[in-house]
Amino acid sequence: MTLTGKTSRLIVALGLLAGGLTVISAPAAVAATAVARLLPNADFESSATTPAGWAVTGSAVATVASPTHSGVVAARVTDTSSSTGVSLRSTRITTLPGESLTASIWANRTSGSGGVLYLEFWRADGGRALAVSTPLTAASGWQRVTAIGIAPDDAVTATMLAYSSLTDVSSIVWDDATVASVMPSLRKVPDAGFEEPRGGGSPTEWAVYAPGGSATVVDTPVHSGRAALRTVDTSTSDEVSVLSRQIPAAGGETFTASVWANRISGASGVLYLEYYGSSDTRLTAVTATVPAGGWRQVSATASAPSGTVGLRVRLYSLQSTTGTTVWDDVTLKSTSEPSYVSALAADATVLFVGDQRVDYYTGVTRQMNPGTKTGPVLSGVDTWDANPRLSGTVLPGGPGYQMWYATSTGTGFAESVDGITWSRNGRTAAIYPQAMHGVVQNRDWTPESGGPKFFMLRPAATGDPKPRHYYPMQSADGIIWTAVPGSSPIPGWDVANVTYDPVTGRYIAMTKQYPTDYAPPAVPPGPRTVWVATSTDFAVWTAPRPSFAADVADSGLIPIGTGKHGTTAWSEIYGMPAIRYGDQYLGTPWVFDIAYSPNRDNGDPGPDTGRSHIGLAASSDLVNWSRPNRTDLILPGPVMSWDWGFALTGTTLLNVLVDGEWQTRLYYGAFAGEHSCTAAAVSAGDCTVVQGNSKIGLISWPQDRFESFHGAGTVVTRPLSPAGATLRVNYDPGPSGTLIVSVVDDQGEPIRDYAATDAVAVTANALAPGVAVSWSGRTTLPAGPIRLRFDLTGGDLYSFTIS
Template sequence: MMRNRAPRTARLGLGVALVCCSLAALPLTASAASWTGSRLVPDPGFEESTSSAARWSVSGQSGAVSVVSSPVHGGHVAARIADTSADEGVSLRSEHLAASPGEELTASAWVDRVSGQGGYLYLEFWKADGTTRVSAVSTAAGTGTGWQQLTARGVVPDDAVTATVLAYSNVADQGTTVWDDTTVTTLPPPARRVPNAGFEEPREGTRPTEWTVSAPGGSATVVTSGAHSGLRALRIADNSTTGEVSALSRAVPVTAGETITASAWASGTTGSLYLEFRRSDGTRIEPPSKVDVGTGSGWKKVTVAAAAPSDATTTSVRLYDDQKSTGTTTWDDVVLRSSLDSAYAEAVGTGTVLFVGDQRVESYANVTRSVHPGTKTGDPALASVGTGVVLAGGAWDGNPRVSGTVLPAPGGGYRMWYTAADGSTCGYCTGYAESTDGIHWDRSMETHSVYPYGPGGVVANPASTGPRYYMLHSHGPDSPQSDHYYAAQSNDGKTWTEMNSGNPVINGWDVVNVTYDPSTSRYVAMTKQYPVGYVANTNPAGPRTVWMSTSTDFVHWTSPRPSFAADLRDDAAITDPAPSGHARWSEVYGMPAIRYGEQYLGLPWVFDITDSPTTLADPGPDKGRQHVELASSQDLLNWSRPSLGNLIAPGAAGSWDWGWDMTGTTLLTVGDQVRLYYAAFAGQHSCSAGDVSAGLCTTPFGNSRVGLVTWPKDRFASFHAGAGGGSVTTRTLSPSGSRLTVNVAPGSGSLRVEVLDADGNPISGYTATDATPITSDTLGTAVGWGSRTTLPAGPIRLRFDLTAGDLYSYTIS
C-alpha cells in the first residue's frame, strides 16, 4: 500500500511505472506469531524446470533470465538475472496469489548479488483485471556478494484481489543476481475493524465520516493529496498552544482481557495515537494507552497495545494533538489487531466450496473470473408486467417488495413474507402469500398486512418447541423508534406478536436482514448502525454500511460489529452520470448473509449515489440506482469479493427492475436449481417527478414487483479458462471427508485435478497424469485417479487444471 518515492522510478513489465519504498524493517504486531500462516508461491525455488522459470513470467531483455545449478541457496537450481542493458530493466514475476483486503503479506527471497548492481524484491498488489497494479512495496539488496534475505511487507488494499512477488533489476542497474527460495507469509484480515479507517468515505466532504472531531486548537480535515494509501487521509493541524485537536473513531466491541493492538501511519512530528476503552455506559476507562508520533520525516507506523480491562465493552482509537504543541500531522490506515484474531483454518467439513471468494484459493494462472447473473423465471400470467415477475401490485399492496423471505411450508409448498408499501393504507408493513410451486403465488388468504412493520427477514425456529417463526424488523425510517430493531414471533406465519416485552433487541436503523445458520445453530442479523446520538438533519449519519450480530435465542444478541462496506472499486464502477458538480460514491444499503455449503454468501445491495443532500446529515433523500452483487466469508466479518459483477442483471431502462434491486434472505435449493427472490423499483431511490424536472435524476421511484432468478446448483461464479487453459490451486485443506466431486462446464476442454502436499509437491498416484479427465458438463461428478477414488489424508492442496470452460465449485464428503 506504500506510495513513497524510491530513489529511481523503475519501469516494469505491463507498461506501468513503480514508485515505492522499502518496508523490510516494519515490525510485526505483538500477537502476530499466533495468527501468521504460510502462503505458497508457485514454484518458489524454480525447481519445476531446468531451462527457465516455469511458473514465473519474464519481462525486459531477451534471454536475461535463466535457471542455473550454481550458485543455489536451497534445492538444485536457482533463477539468474543477467542485466546487460543500461536502459532496460529485467523482471521475474510470480503467478498471482489470491489476496483479501486487509490481509498483511510478507514476501521474502534469497538473493546473491554475483556482480555489478541490482537486486530489488517487490510485493505487488493487483486489481481484478490482473493487469492494473494498485500499489507495491520493495526492498533493495545490500552491497557485496553472497546470499542475503530480502523482505517486503504490505497490507492488501481494498481495491486489490491478488498479489505477486517480483525479483527485479532496475533500469539503470547492470549486473547479475541469483534468486532462490521465495516465501510469503500472511496475517489474515483483523476481526476488529475501525469504520472508515482509511478516511476514504466521501459522504461528508472534508469532515472524516464516522469519526468525532473536537478541534478548539485547529482543524481535522480529510485531504485528497499525500495519502499513505488510497485517495484520502486525515490532516490534523494544531495552531494553538491552548487548544487541542482530536479525531475519535467509532467504538467497536471488545471482550474483557483480550489484547488490542492499534496502529496507524503518520506523517509529521506532532501528535499521539491513543487506544481507549469504554464501559457499557460510554464512560472512558482511565488512563488510556498512547504512543507519540516521534521525530523523523516521511510516513511512520505508530503502534500501541493494551489489554481490555474487566469492565470494558468497547474500544476506540483517538488521533490527538495536545494543547501544548503546534504542528501538522497527516494520519492514514488505522488498524486494530486482537489477541482473539484467528489464523487461516484449513479444516474442511462436508460441504461445497464455491469459487465466489478466495478463502480457499491460494493462487491461479491464466484464468479469468466472473459472476453469473441468474435467469429470470416468472409467472407467465404476469408477463405483461415484466420478465421474471412472480408477485405484482395488488389492491392494498401496490408496491410489494422483498426484503423479506421465502421458506418451505410445513407439508409442502412455500410461504412468502414481503414488504408492502403503497404509501397510503400501508407504508412499511408485512404482506403474506403462499405457493405450491414457488412461481404462482396466492395472497387471497390474507388480503391485508399481517404485521404493521416490514419484515427484516423471517427464520424458521429449528427447535421442536416454541413458535414456528421469528422475525426482525424496524419501526420504519420516519418513526421515533427507528434507531432500534425489534423481534416478533408467530406460530402460523400470519399472526405475529412482539417478543422481549416490546423492547428492542439490537440497536440499529432502517434495514436489517436476518437468517439462520444451521452449522453453528445461530441466528445472524446484518444491520445498519448509524452513530450513537443520530438525529435526522442534525447529527452526521455516516454512510450506509453493514454490521453483524448473532443470537442463539433471537432475543439476546451480540454487540454489532463492522462487517461490510463499499470500497474504492464500487465508487470507480459507477457508470450513471451525476448532476453537474455532484460527486458519485457507493454505499451498501443492506446485505443478507446466507449459509451455503462451506461459506456464507453475502448479497450486498450496492447503492450507487449520484445525488446527495450533502448539507443534511440524513442520507435518506440520496438518489441513484442499486444493484446486487455477491461476496463470501468464513466468519461473517471478512468478505472476499474478487468480482464485482451483477448477481441480478438490471432490466432495460424503464422496466420494473431497472432502478433499484434488493433481495430476499433465502437461497432455496429445489432439485438441481437454486432460487433467489428479489424485488425492484423501476426508478431511482428518492427520485420524484420534481427531481426529474430539476435534473437530479432521470426516472421516478415506484412500480415495484417481486421477481425470481434461478441458477443451476452452485453456478453463481466461476474461474474461466480460455485458449491455452489455466490452473487454480487451493490453500491447504485437512478435510473430514475423502470423496471429491466437482461442478464444472469444460466446454470443448477437460478438467484434471492434481493432489499436492502442503508444500505444493504432487503426491505420487495423484498427479495430473494419474487423474481421469472430466470432459462433460456436470453439476457434481466424482474425481478419480486411475483406480483411486478417495483423497489421501491431509493436509493437502488441490490443483485444478482446466483446458477450457468454467469451474464453479468442489465438494469434499
C-alpha cells in the same frame, strides 16, 4: 464520548490520566498464526535458462548454478543501466481484503548497489492497489529480505517483485522465496482508509476536535487508495484529535491498533488505542509516536481491562507541539483472531465465489453467470400492498412455500405450491403494520414442542424506548406476532436482513448503520454500511460490528455521466443478507449508486437519488467478504421495466428439484424507477425515472452455478483437511473442455498415485451434486492436509464437495 472545551484540554494535558485512566507505552507485538502460501517455483528449481513461473521485465535474467542459497539453481538479475530497472515478478496469489501477507526472499548482491523487494497488491481491473517495499541492506553475501503488507479492500491478488532498482547498476542473485498470510481481522474501523465520500472534506465516522488546527481528507499523499487524513497543528497550547467510532471489545483480549503515518513537518503525531466501559467511560489507553522518515506503520498494543465493552482509535497531535501528519489505513488485530481453518466439513460445498479456499489461479478468468428470470411472480393488487417487494423472506412451509414481503402499508403474506404462482388466500390487509426484515424458523421448534415457530426483527415504532433499533418478535403461525420475552433491541436503521446458520446454530442480523455515536457537527454523516450481530436464542444479541461497506472499486464501476448537478456518483451498500451456503456465507449486496444527494455532507440521506444493483460476495466469518468479480448477479431489465431501477433481494437461497435437476432460487424485488425519484425531482434534474412500480421476481440457476473459473488454466486451493473422502466437482466442459484434478502437497508437488497422469478426466457436464473424481481406480482422497489442483482446457468450474 466527545471531548470538548477545557475538560478535553485538561485531560490531554495530563496525558489522559484523569479519572483513573492509565497510559501504557512500549507495546508488545500481537501474536498471529501465519499459513504458508503456495508460490509456484519459489526456489527457481523448476527452470531451464530462465525462471519458470516468474514474469521478467528486461532481458538480463537467468538461472545460475552458483551462488545459490539452497538447491541447484537460483535466479540472477543483472542490471547494466542506471535509468531502467530489471524485475522478476511471481505468479499472482489470491488475497482477501484485510489479509496480512509476509513476503520473504534470500538475496545476494554480487556487484553494484541497489536491489528492492516489493510486495504488490492488485485490483481486479489489473491496476496496482498498493506496493510495500524493503531494500537490500548488506553490501554482499546472502541476506533475507522481507516485506509485509495488508491487502486493501479492493485488492484481489498479490505478487512478489524482485527488483534491481531504477537508478542503480548491479548483479543480484535471488533464491528461496516464501509468502505467508494471516487471515483478516474480525474487527474493522469504519472509514479506516478515509475513502468514504461524504463529509465535505472532514473524515466521516470520525469525531474531529481541532482547536489547535485542522483535520481534513486529502488526495495526496496517500498510502493506498485515493484519500488519506491530514492533521495540521499550528498551536503550542491546543491539540488536534480525530476519534473513531467505538468497536466492540471484551476484557482480557489484547489488541494492536496500527496506522500508516507520514510526518510531513514538526513533531506532531501520536496514535492512541483507548478502551471504554459502560456509559462510554474510558478505562485505559496506550500510545505510539509517529517517527520521521516518510510513510511508517505505527502500532500500539494493550490488553483490554475488565469491564471493557469497546475500543476506539485516536489520531492525535499533542498540545505542546506543532506540525503536519498524514494518516491512512487504520487496522485492528486481536490475539483472539482466528487463523485459517483447513478443516472442511463433509458435504460442505465450496463455491468459487470468493477466494477463502483459493491459493492461486493462472489462465482462467472469473465469470458471473446470469440466472434465468421468471416473473414477476407477485404484483400489487390493491392500495394496501402497492409496490410489493423483497427485502423479505421465502421459506419452505404451508402447502409448499411461504413469503413475507414488504408492502406500502407493512408486511404482506403469501403462499405457493410451486414457488412461482402465489396466493394471498383472500387477505386484503397487511399482516403487520411494519415491514419485516427477514423471517427465520425457530431452530428449536417441532410440531410437538409448540411455542413460536418463527422469529423476525421489526424496526422501532413511535413510542418505543430506543429509536434506530430493531426489536425481536416471535410468532406461532407467521401471521400474529408478539415480542420475544426477555429480549433487547439491537442498533440499526431502515434495513435489516435476518438469517439462520444451521452450521453454528446462530441467528444472523445484518443491519444498516449510520454514525450515531456523536451528533453533527462533531462527526459528519457517513454512508450506508452493514454491521453484523448474532444470537443463539433470538433474544440476546452480540454488539453489532462493522461487516460490509462499498469501496473505491464499486464507485469506479459507475458509468461516467451518472452523477447529476456536477456530482461524481459514488456507491454505498443499502443492505445485504448473509446466507449460509455450504462451506461459506454468501452475501447479495444491494449496491446503491448515488447520482445526487441534496444532503450529501449534512443531514438525512433519504432523498439520495440513484439506482441499486445486486452483487455477490463470500465470507467465512461474516466480517470479511471476498468479491473478486464485481459483475451483477442479477442483470437489470431494460429502462422503464419493473426491475430496471432499484433492486433488493430476499434472505434465502433455496435449492429445489425441478424436472429431475437441482436448481438454486433467489427471490428479489425491484422498482422500475430510482430511489427517491419523484416527479418534482425529475423536473429538477435530480434523476430520470420516477420511483414505484415495484414487483417481486424469481431468478434461478442450475444448483451452485453462480460464479465460475472460466477458460483454460489452473486453479490451486489453499490447504484442506476434509472430513470426507469422495471428491465431486460441478463442472461444465462447454463445447470441448476437459478437467483434470490432481492432489498436491504443501509444496505443490503431486502426491503419489494422485498426479495428473493418474486422474480420470472429467469431460461431461457434471451438474450438482457433481461427478465423483477418481485416479487410476482410486475413488477416495489421501489423508489431509492436501491441496487440490484443477487443470482446465476450457469450460467452467463452479464448485467442489468432499463427502
